Amino acid sequence: MTELLVVENLQKHFPVMRGLVFQHEVGSVKAVDGVSFTVNSGETLGVVGESGCGKSTMARCLMRLLQPTGGKVIFDGRDITQLSRSEMRPVRRDMMMVFQDPYASLNPRKRVGAIVGEPLEVHRMGTDNERKRRVQELLEVVGLNPEHYNRFPHEFSGGQRQRIGIARALAVNPKLIICDEPVSALDVSVQAQILNLLKDLQRDFGLTYIFIAHDLNVVRHISERVMVMYLGKAVEIGSREQLYRNPKHPYTGALLSAVPIADPALGRARKQVVLQGDVPSPLNPPVACTFHPRCPRFVDGKCNVDTPPLDPIGGDPTHLSACHFPLEHWPMSEDEMRRIGVAVAAAD
């Protein structure tokens, strides 16, 4: 398997300015703070995390819609972070994006044909007639009627609009599609249609996806590998099975156990870990391990002093976790999690 995208130590810091005339920087929001991962050709990497963890900012940095503060984004063997606008243009053809809100991401004054055909026009592909034929073909591929070519976005429902957004992303035959919460604005039954469509397209066109979502069930369904983010950092990366069956980072465990199970009997029987407090402000993140103030396994003098590196766990090079005291097994109750933390503290 070849690596399509390699991200090394990606950073995006937003300066916080004060002062009216003499502006000076008083701090920075580290929205993305040293994230490294790879995406293989033809696979889906799921990215999960709560709001404010930097997953959308990261996506925008990968596309160079935002200029990263540091780090490398190596796409197809080439670092794209320092490319000029004109050098970026052919690269943009290979990476497209599907957005969360199907209402805001389609221009209400343009017809569907123009919306889906715009990438073709931007990259000067084909004649007018060829473009029209291509757009109609794309509409059919995503399950819309080619006769919808002359309609406006408001004539479509949410699910259909998301299909239009997907058709637009497919127009120039990209290698990589970054989907930023593509189904979270949709009803469950429509969500299933879109997830199935994305899977079919991947199979038919050999697409690579980065699939960003806050819904762990959706990410599990669609992804081969999953990355969990917390406060701008990746805290765990692994295959779907590794991450969901055997999470190592306490935050991953807490996320998994917070997801409501649509089965009353299973739900009552399971062990639950409910985290205290909220995600801290990225303006002033906790020192060392950023998760330590909420972590049930917090060990004073270790977690708030040493930053845990994102390292392979248990000799498995594909399963990385950034924790000093990774979970021994799963599922685990809150008490079990805490007890081990206490034991370690006592041994020190």
Added chain:
Amino acid sequence: MPALEVIDLATSFQTDDGTVRAVAGVSFSVDKGRTLGVVGESGSGKSVTFLTLMGLLDPRLSQVSGSVLLHGEEMLGISQSRLRQIRGAKIGMIFQDPMTSLNPVKTIGWQLEEAALLHQDITRKEARRQAVQILKEVEIPFAEQRVRDYPHQFSGGMRQRVMIAMALINNPEILIADEPTTALDVTTQAQILRLMQRLQEEYGMAIIMITHDLGVVAEVANEVIVMYGGRIVEQANVDDLFVKPEMPYTWGLLGSLPRLATPGGRLEQIPGQPPSLLNPPPGCPFNPRCEYVMDICRVKLPDLDLSPAGVDHRFRCHLDPETRDRIWTVKKAGMVREDAA
């Protein structure tokens, strides 16, 4: 006597394009200390049902019929002043978006006190004491200091706690929660759901939880109603609904969930879109999207019949019991196979 009983409720709106029948023939009841889950997609009528019974719809624009009994007292058609006495005192309500439901220019304490002063004959000092007390109840740290803070100084989860505190400050018998956790992150959602369950055990109020999330329903509800196209299409206790759903729409909903236990495979999808309430299909509202549709489904609305298996399990479907059993057995087997994989 149930805390709340709704009988044959119907709501329609007059629009320029014709009459929208948002809710029709909805009947249910909730007992003290129980939680009723109301599930449905957008446009299913779940929110309108509860806006109607709270008297929050503009009477000039909507027609309402049926009966809503709060401890035996009729609530439809009563005076605005009586409604104001009931709302906030006997029925509390929490909305989806805690940012827009709080006044940004008043302190949290002021807003909580206002709720108490409206319904109780107490001094502002006593109201302040109650406000601090209830903030402690919803687990807001440093409640004495935080009553002086403004909504923007709270996080989303904290604001939703404040909303819950405000709904509970007058110790209502019924708490209506309209998508209370939809705008929250999953770890915060778990905190809020746990809090609501604890408060219910403590105060014994009935909770009506309106949501589109079957997972949330499975976790907190005792009874569930499934709404589609403005009607109740299935009604059961939570275990019956998840173990043996009877209605094709409920099957589709369960099958389309990317559940923690079903990686890989294809999701079952319900084709098409939810129906327009302006121009609803004749017969069963689900018939245009139903894969088992028969001629009768396009003509006659099925009654909300009792299921042969469960107690108080009702559903609308023309399919005969054997066929339904057969279909569900096959569907369930499919889900279990994926669970094991």
